[in-house]
Amino acid sequence: MTVYSAPGTDGAIVSYQSRYDHFIGGEYVAPAKGQYFTNPSPVTGQDFTEIARGTADDVEKALDAAHGAADAWGRTSPAERAVILNKIADRMEANLEKLAVAEAWENGKPVRETLAADLPLAIDHFRYFAGAIRAQEGTAGQLDDDTVAYHFHEPLGVVGQIIPWNFPILMATWKLAPALAAGNAVVLKPAEQTPASIHYLMSLIADLLPPGVLNIVNGFGVEAGKPLASSNRVAKVAFTGETTTGRLIMQYASENLIPVTLELGGKSPNIFFEDVSRADDDFFDKSLEGFAMFALNQGEVCTCPSRALIQQSIYQDFLAAGVKRVENLKQGNPLDTDTQVGAQASNDQLEKILSYLDIGRQEGAKVLTGGARAELPGDLSGGYYVQPTIFEGTNAMRIFQEEIFGPVVSVTSFADYADAIKIANDTLYGLGAGVWTRDINLAYRAGRAIKAGRVWTNSYHTYPAHAAFGGYKQSGIGRENHKMMLDHYQQTKNLLVSYSPKAMGFF
């Protein structure tokens, strides 16, 4: 067991600056209006740094820098860009522990997760796209003896990226790595809830990128995100968030006729077929872990398995074992490597979760464990902690239909395969799902029948770079991860070439 000291205190392995400006054109630039906002740690509720409050002027300056850099960056060889991405990964790896503590302090997530998942995944993501861009090729189609259609990949130019707060470094990486690999210049706006850890990352890697290739403008959505998303100087906007803002970003994009990728969340079903309980073995243990996965990252994951569907024949026993598993989760100081459940990322997130615990009860759902704010002692008493909570109810309830984004699972039962699929698909969303069974034929059929972009099969919450991630239905448009993401950041250039010296004969 290790308990890391809070950043900036005695014995800490990492410290934040007292203030962060915008990162524009390779250097730190004060906000045009001279304003800053404070950034609290969800661990204690206390402010730990202040952040530039960006406005349209700052976004324009960042776009100037990006446009100044985009052409030269787009013409660098894939090998050169791959070297830079690999160096970024190496720097991150050399500083993994520091980055992990910095991110845990800003977001409230357990350092055990940032050490084992967030940072290793981000590092691997840069390496994956460094490899993918080296291996990517265009095509040459021989249309007839004298005519060839060449297809080249070209960068889009300057792209805007708006990052969520639930995985501040990993979600930035999901967007940055393919965009930079493909040769684009980026203007990125971090979430105002978690703006600082990306700047700590920049303190490690800024010298690796040519000035203007990556620009970071901080600020509130309405003041900095909107000017970026509505700018006619970006060739694409990528956003992770929720449906109303997603629609608004599409509206702006329609004015500028540019593409968007949107990842807008889900209400992911996690289905447990009766044969999981056939033996009390490793697989049964694994499926109980899968049930408890709703508490990973305090439920602040777009694919949180927040609806558990358990077959009636095993319902009582499996659920009882699941409750026991969840009651054994260790909640506490996120900087303690033994802590499994940390703090919610912000006060308003805490309040929203509590409002759902309220309406869940009013609708008649039964609380099997948890159901309240977690009161922790000492410095943690000002932090934003919620007890891992299991509700039992029916799929029409609002707690089954809305993403609570907290450590809350809503459990119901199903009779048979058809019933399971019906309930699983009875949702506005289609981002993730889980299927648990020892029957490979059943697993395959269920996986194909669920209308969601990712169906984890006998697993959950793994995010390898080489598996496409994205939503059906109202969960969004486009994908992240996988080499196919390069296409999301590239134009197709077709050179249609005649090698015939003869006229066509039309005129």
Place this chain on the structure above:
Amino acid sequence: MATRVDVTPAAADMMRRLRGQHGPLMFHQSGGCCDGSSPMCYLEGEFRTGQSDVLLESLRIEGVDEPITFWMSAAQFELWKHTHLTVDVVPGRGSGFSLEAPEGVRFLIRSRLLTEEELAELSA
């Protein structure tokens, strides 16, 4: 008279302040993750509503000349229509592109079940 949406005094205060700073306002209730499941406050007309949206209420706020519209997507409304919503405001940080975030607050929905009488009145 039964309503679908009410506001707390603190939320009404914030709406008056935002109206004074920015102009006429509207709300659209969000779904999905991150800042989702929250009411988003925009300048009236900033968010284009259409056939896929339902106008739940035109809120009359004392000190605000025009009603503040409260919208939700029709698909989401189907799942919410049995509940009454109260717009509240809490200390907070972020909110998509919603207007109140720079004030250090966040609009929040509190919900209760509509009564049989209210449902009958609202469907009349």
